[in-house]
Amino acid sequence: MVLIKTKKEIPSSEITPEAVYLSRRKFIGQSSAVVAAGALAQSSLALPESWIEDQGYEPGEDIDEDITPEKHATNYNNFFEFGTDKKDPAKHAHQMTVDPWSVEIKGLVEKPGKLPLEDVIKDIDLEERIYRLRCVEAWSMVIPWIGFPVKSVLDKVKPLSGAKYVKFTTLLRESEMPGTKARFSSIEYPYVEGLRLDEANHSLAIFAIGMYGKVLPNQNGAPFRLVVPWKYGFKSIKSIVQIELTRRQPKTTWNLSAPQEYGFYANVNPEVDHPRWSQATERRLPQGIFARSIETKMFNGYDEVASLYEGLNLKRNF
Amino acid sequence: MARPRLSFLATKPAKWIVGLLFAIPLLLLLNDVRIELFDPGARLGPNPGDVLVDRFGTWSIRILYLTLLVSSISRLFKIPILVQHRRTCGLFAFTYVVLHFTAYLSAILGFDFNTLLGDFSKRPYIMFGMIALLLLIPLAITSTRGWRKRLKLNWKRLHRLIYLIAVLAFIHLSMQERSTYTDTVIYGSILVLLFVERIVYALRQRVARANAASAPS
Numbered sequence: 001m002v003l004i005k006t007k008k009e010i011p012s013s014e015i016t017p018e019a020v021y022l023s024r025r026k027f028i029g030q031s032s033a034v035v036a037a038g039a040l041a042q043s044s045l046a047l048p049e050s051w052i053e054d055q056g057y058e059p060g061e062d063i064d065e066d067i068t069p070e071k072h073a074t075n076y077n078n079f080f081e082f083g084t085d086k087k088d089p090a091k092h093a094h095q096m097t098v099d100p101w102s103v104e105i106k107g108l109v110e111k112p113g114k115l116p117l118e119d120v121i122k123d124i125d126l127e128e129r130i131y132r133l134r135c136v137e138a139w140s141m142v143i144p145w146i147g148f149p150v151k152s153v154l155d156k157v158k159p160l161s162g163a164k165y166v167k168f169t170t171l172l173r174e175s176e177m178p179g180t181k182a183r184f185s186s187i188e189y190p191y192v193e194g195l196r197l198d199e200a201n202h203s204l205a206i207f208a209i210g211m212y213g214k215v216l217p218n219q220n221g222a223p224f225r226l227v228v229p230w231k232y233g234f235k236s237i238k239s240i241v242q243i244e245l246t247r248r249q250p251k252t253t254w255n256l257s258a259p260q261e262y263g264f265y266a267n268v269n270p271e272v273d274h275p276r277w278s279q280a281t282e283r284r285l286p287q288g289i290f291a292r293s294i295e296t297k298m299f300n301g302y303d304e305v306a307s308l309y310e311g312l313n314l315k316r317n318f
Numbered sequence: 319m320a321r322p323r324l325s326f327l328a329t330k331p332a333k334w335i336v337g338l339l340f341a342i343p344l345l346l347l348l349n350d351v352r353i354e355l356f357d358p359g360a361r362l363g364p365n366p367g368d369v370l371v372d373r374f375g376t377w378s379i380r381i382l383y384l385t386l387l388v389s390s391i392s393r394l395f396k397i398p399i400l401v402q403h404r405r406t407c408g409l410f411a412f413t414y415v416v417l418h419f420t421a422y423l424s425a426i427l428g429f430d431f432n433t434l435l436g437d438f439s440k441r442p443y444i445m446f447g448m449i450a451l452l453l454l455i456p457l458a459i460t461s462t463r464g465w466r467k468r469l470k471l472n473w474k475r476l477h478r479l480i481y482l483i484a485v486l487a488f489i490h491l492s493m494q495e496r497s498t499y500t501d502t503v504i505y506g507s508i509l510v511l512l513f514v515e516r517i518v519y520a521l522r523q524r525v526a527r528a529n530a531a532s533a534p535s
Binding site: 068069086137258273277278287289290 | 351359362363366367370424433436443444496502503
């Protein structure tokens, strides 16, 4: 499948443009969603090869800008619950039990409750989205996710009129997460992230259950994570166990730990430096030692989200 | 008590061995770089620039503090011969700091000197680190026996800058800690102990001198 971005300032078809993915064939119909749920039940396994072929998934075809090799996307991770070294998540995340997995939906919703993940994704079509992932640490990757819009879940649980924000919480299970027992820690667990409700409802915001045509590896946030491609990576919270609709802006982990460094919005913005480094450029991984960095784009190149922030001072609300 | 074996420390082979030990991390890293040039990602992962800067930085502060530790140990355990290796130690600390800076300048900044100046003026942790590097230069230059003789008492005064450098390096490191304070605690404790030992030593010297002066002749 050819994915072509028509706007010329966006250099490649690495991104799935909204217009195209909305019209393109869905990868899984209702019956195949059961396949996905079945695969999740044994989530250490890949989705069946035949499934990928049936859906016509041909990774990397006609893509100008390279998809990050899978081995890097799965071995260079920030998931501090498993340690702060980039290799720690790949080393330790296998300890995390991801089956069974349930997600508690609470707060200002019509249908609160604790649901098995299978039920959360029931009747939802899966799609592949190839997104840039820009880390706040000034590196980036291009990753083919498998997932579905956040909106499709929110529509099912029906937020009440007073709901303004969505708060997401990561699993906290100390016995399976060596990083949470670290001494001298300055961040608190469980990890919490949040979005404004209209951000969460934007069609680019997805929940992912897979990547590279397979079920998510644990270090990448199995079995169920958020992907918000126009924000720094730390907003795309992993291994979600709770979704709460709130009236007030939730207190998010990095923002609490260092408010001058990590804002609530955390939109990718080349004009707002991190206090310790410039955000004007990024290293597209893997990057050779002497390779040049590339320029970072506003909203990570996803201009279609700009209307969400009209009238908002993005320098102050970084 | 006789310590016949310690006299080995003063020999040429001992100096070579010490030098080689300090060179090991450097040689291993250079080998990683060599492999990376042919097979990117093979040794240092997908973000080799960050890894290089980080590893050279870590070795810099380790060897810098070790340099200060050499004097402490030589006093505490009465092994004055050890001090003969302090210069090698200090020069290696300087070498690793220069490599740390070079990796940052090349792999992170791509030799973009405007960003370098921007970083220096806008980011205190970079400023502290660069001042530490600049202050190390006169110490490295005057580390030879010739300079030591030429500067006489001033040599000692000049080389006290190492304490300022050690503190700057600590601040530089500590300001970059994010989710844990582990390094701050470890290097902070070492730094405090190094200072405590020197203060205690200086006080004892003063008491000893006072006693000597007041002793009946």
